[in-house]
Amino acid sequence: MEFRFSSHIQGLQSSAVRDILKLTQGKQIISFAGGLPAEELFPLQAIRDAALRVFEGGKASLQYGLTEGFLPLREQLCGRMAVKGMQVEPDQMILTTGSQQAIDLLVRVLLEPGDVVLVENPTYLASLQVFSLSGLRVIPVASDKDGMIMAETERLMREYKPKMVYVVPTFGNPTGRTWSLERRQGLLDLCSHFGVPILEDDPYGEIKFNAADQFPTLFSLAGKADGSCVLYTSTFSKTVAPALRTGWAMGDRRVMGMLAKAKQAADLHSSALDQQTLDQLLRHFPLDAHIRKIGEAYGARLKQMEALLGSRNWPDVQWISPRGGMFLWLEFPEALDTEALLRAAVAKGVAFVPGAAFYAAAPQRNMARLNFTYTDGERMELGISRLSEALGEFTARM
Amino acid sequence: MEFRFSSHIQGLQSSAVRDILKLTQGKQIISFAGGLPAEELFPLQAIRDAALRVFEGGKASLQYGLTEGFLPLREQLCGRMAVKGMQVEPDQMILTTGSQQAIDLLVRVLLEPGDVVLVENPTYLASLQVFSLSGLRVIPVASDKDGMIMAETERLMREYKPKMVYVVPTFGNPTGRTWSLERRQGLLDLCSHFGVPILEDDPYGEIKFNAADQFPTLFSLAGKADGSCVLYTSTFSKTVAPALRTGWAMGDRRVMGMLAKAKQAADLHSSALDQQTLDQLLRHFPLDAHIRKIGEAYGARLKQMEALLGSRNWPDVQWISPRGGMFLWLEFPEALDTEALLRAAVAKGVAFVPGAAFYAAAPQRNMARLNFTYTDGERMELGISRLSEALGEFTARM
Numbered sequence: 128m129e130f131r132f133s134s135h136i137q138g139l140q141s142s143a144v145r146d147i148l149k150l151t152q153g154k155q156i157i158s159f160a161g162g163l164p165a166e167e168l169f170p171l172q173a174i175r176d177a178a179l180r181v182f183e184g185g186k187a188s189l190q191y192g193l194t195e196g197f198l199p200l201r202e203q204l205c206g207r208m209a210v211k212g213m214q215v216e217p218d219q220m221i222l223t224t225g226s227q228q229a230i231d232l233l234v235r236v237l238l239e240p241g242d243v244v245l246v247e248n249p250t251y252l253a254s255l256q257v258f259s260l261s262g263l264r265v266i267p268v269a270s271d272k273d274g275m276i277m278a279e280t281e282r283l284m285r286e287y288k289p290k291m292v293y294v295v296p297t298f299g300n301p302t303g304r305t306w307s308l309e310r311r312q313g314l315l316d317l318c319s320h321f322g323v324p325i326l327e328d329d330p331y332g333e334i335k336f337n338a339a340d341q342f343p344t345l346f347s348l349a350g351k352a353d354g355s356c357v358l359y360t361s362t363f364s365k366t367v368a369p370a371l372r373t374g375w376a377m378g379d380r381r382v383m384g385m386l387a388k389a390k391q392a393a394d395l396h397s398s399a400l401d402q403q404t405l406d407q408l409l410r411h412f413p414l415d416a417h418i419r420k421i422g423e424a425y426g427a428r429l430k431q432m433e434a435l436l437g438s439r440n441w442p443d444v445q446w447i448s449p450r451g452g453m454f455l456w457l458e459f460p461e462a463l464d465t466e467a468l469l470r471a472a473v474a475k476g477v478a479f480v481p482g483a484a485f486y487a488a489a490p491q492r493n494m495a496r497l498n499f500t501y502t503d504g505e506r507m508e509l510g511i512s513r514l515s516e517a518l519g520e521f522t523a524r525m
Numbered sequence: 526m527e528f529r530f531s532s533h534i535q536g537l538q539s540s541a542v543r544d545i546l547k548l549t550q551g552k553q554i555i556s557f558a559g560g561l562p563a564e565e566l567f568p569l570q571a572i573r574d575a576a577l578r579v580f581e582g583g584k585a586s587l588q589y590g591l592t593e594g595f596l597p598l599r600e601q602l603c604g605r606m607a608v609k610g611m612q613v614e615p616d617q618m619i620l621t622t623g624s625q626q627a628i629d630l631l632v633r634v635l636l637e638p639g640d641v642v643l644v645e646n647p648t649y650l651a652s653l654q655v656f657s658l659s660g661l662r663v664i665p666v667a668s669d670k671d672g673m674i675m676a677e678t679e680r681l682m683r684e685y686k687p688k689m690v691y692v693v694p695t696f697g698n699p700t701g702r703t704w705s706l707e708r709r710q711g712l713l714d715l716c717s718h719f720g721v722p723i724l725e726d727d728p729y730g731e732i733k734f735n736a737a738d739q740f741p742t743l744f745s746l747a748g749k750a751d752g753s754c755v756l757y758t759s760t761f762s763k764t765v766a767p768a769l770r771t772g773w774a775m776g777d778r779r780v781m782g783m784l785a786k787a788k789q790a791a792d793l794h795s796s797a798l799d800q801q802t803l804d805q806l807l808r809h810f811p812l813d814a815h816i817r818k819i820g821e822a823y824g825a826r827l828k829q830m831e832a833l834l835g836s837r838n839w840p841d842v843q844w845i846s847p848r849g850g851m852f853l854w855l856e857f858p859e860a861l862d863t864e865a866l867l868r869a870a871v872a873k874g875v876a877f878v879p880g881a882a883f884y885a886a887a888p889q890r891n892m893a894r895l896n897f898t899y900t901d902g903e904r905m906e907l908g909i910s911r912l913s914e915a916l917g918e919f920t921a922r923m
Contacts, residue, residue, distance in 0.1 A: 186567045
């Protein structure tokens with residue numbers, strides 16, 4: 128039996144991160160590659176207690192749930208969104224299997240193969256995979272430290288008539304970039320004017336190193352859900368734990384209705400046990416204090432990594448210090464190919480993600496994404512020391 | 526902002542079951558509509574204990590998991606499959622969010638919009654929705670109590686060159702039909718000959734009223750995973766509980782590799798907490814004895830429903846008694862439209878699913894699907910009594 132595969136799945140590149148994780152399996156590799164949160168900070172006891180309360184609720188908790196997701200959790204989430212200036216009702220929100228599923232389903236609902244989507248340059252790898260799986264044409268928009276450059280965005284909108292703009296405006300992946308208020312407002316104005324939906328992907332927005340920082344979401348700037356061009360997604364993976372695989376999408380009621388139809392076909396609903404556990408967690412656990420603690424811890428880890436990098440005297444390595452999130456985006460000298468460097472690094476026992484995979488077109492080959500949240504202390508020190516060794520030998524050969 | 530929706534999502538009908546559930550919300554309706562398992566039989570205590578053991582394993586249990594699913598659970602599942610004559614390795618298996626997701630992802634991996642899929646007539650509604658969402662052309666094959674009629678299957682294969690055949694050969698939905706061994710072997714031979722993948726959907730196969738009954742899966746008849754045309758999916762939703770949303774797909778290693786790429790884009794992975802809980806459950810809970818208990822209980826419920834129907838003297842209502850599963854498929858006199866009957870029934874406080882939704886084309890309008898697993902005892906009696914009343918008034922008006 129010879130199987131024939133759909134053209135889009137054949138065109139889909141396996142994730143670089145995934146391939147690296149395979150490369151490192153079973154070895155004593157220190158990984159700065161994955162986007163993994165710090166396990167030490169998972170609120171295990173509180174999640175356990177929350178799950179026990181769900182089980183105390185009886186056997187009905189184990190039955191099929193609503194496609195849209197467990198209503199009490201949606202209600203609580205709407206309250207949390209309101210605190211961040213986002214006005215949304217439970218029927219303008221759908222719970223998903225992580226925010227990754229929200230991205231996939233929104234694309235299936237709103238776009239056709241061949242449609243154009245505009246993205247930051249560079250942007251989140253797994254979203255590029257969704258776009259590829261759906262046969263979209265991805266056009267990267269020139270971007271700097273403040274976000275997409277608006278003149279370019281407008282020019283490309285006129286030229287390509289995109290059917291969606293995809294952005295991670297706060298503590299972006301891979302760059303750690305945070306959009307300025309002007310750029311946020313600028314994109315919102317452009318998309319409102321041209322009638323183009325914005326998919327605002329905000330998995331990291333709450334992971335701030337300085338709790339006082341305020342970066343209004345595009346969704347909050349739009350001021351409403353119905354009729355707004357902003358469709359928003361976020362997740363509990365970074366603030367609680369990834370294993371519970373719960374994210375959400377929110378926005379215009381009609382879009383959410385279509386999303387529910389698509390989700391019904393895709394998997395009926397996401398884990399009802401996880402959703403009920405998160406609902407109980409939100410009722411009994413001080414999640415906001417916990418998120419502040421995560422932000423502080425990650426800020427300290429970033430400082431450690433920056434200090435280690437600074438002490439190494441690497442030639443011409445540059446970065447912009449992020450104000451939140453999980454990633455440091457390093458720029459090496461132009462001649463240095465980070466995919467080749469990765470092979471040398473893995474041989475030394477350390478991994479990162481070469482930057483090329485994050486570009487929709489014309490990749491810059493001298494970039495590297497380092498995660499600073501999964502390791503710390505001596506292990507981070509050892510990892511940077513190994514990377515330094517690899518870099519030394521590698522550049523000696525260049 | 527005016528949203529434009531993709532043509533396939535616009536064409537997707539909302540599920541009849543879903544609409545009925547909405548209709549019944551907040552009312553004291555006795556529902557024979559949903560495919561809901563009996564809540565009384567959920568092994569709540571064992572699931573609770575299993576979850577506690579996962580939490581005892583420490584914080585790493587809350588981290589991101591593999592796209593393919595938790596390996597120890599796949600290993601145990603392979604052992605369970607072997608007992609049923611299905612030889613499969615962990616890397617020929619992927620855990621999914623229920624078997625519904627397995628169906629959706631396999632379609633995305635193997636088919637292109639416009640491709641033809643052959644289905645039983647009638648067949649599972651939510652699969653028809655997946656096919657619609659993916660823009661497939663669905664051709665129903667004339668089927669009788671033993672399965673698809675092979676001469677017709679062969680004729681349609683030659684005429685339409687389908688890219689997939691979708692079947693539920695054991696205790697089908699909605700019909701409760703179980704394919705004969707001859708038809709199983711016949712379809713396998715045809716599809717091997719023509720090189721057409723078979724998607725064997727087997728959510729109910731273990732729910733047997735007579736534990737001694739043996740109905741070999743198409744997958745077991747094929748004798749191997751790699752190179753076989755049979756791709757198989759099943760779920761824990763009916764044997765353990767739906768809230769844990771864990772199903773699996775298995776088959777040719779190369780197809781599973783493509784499926785993993787698609788799943789990575791679709792949601793990275795399904796709930797790792799649910800998968801680990803099921804892994805612990807399988808280690809400490811006698812699942813096979815539990816499944817026998819479910820089969821016996823459901824068999825008794827079916828008997829009760831058949832007795833109630835038999836005692837009612839409805840004019841010309843016929844059915845074939847299923848040997849397992851969750852559904853009774855009623856044929857009313859030809860002139861009786863069950864969608865109209867449903868409205869009368871809901872007014873009386875009872876619901877079922879009109880059969881028309883299960884037909885890919887040319888629906889038979891006098892069929893009804895009744896679930897007999899969710900209710901029993903006096904409540905089932907009351908439900909059938911209400912349905913009887915509705916039918917009496919309805920036919921008096923005809």
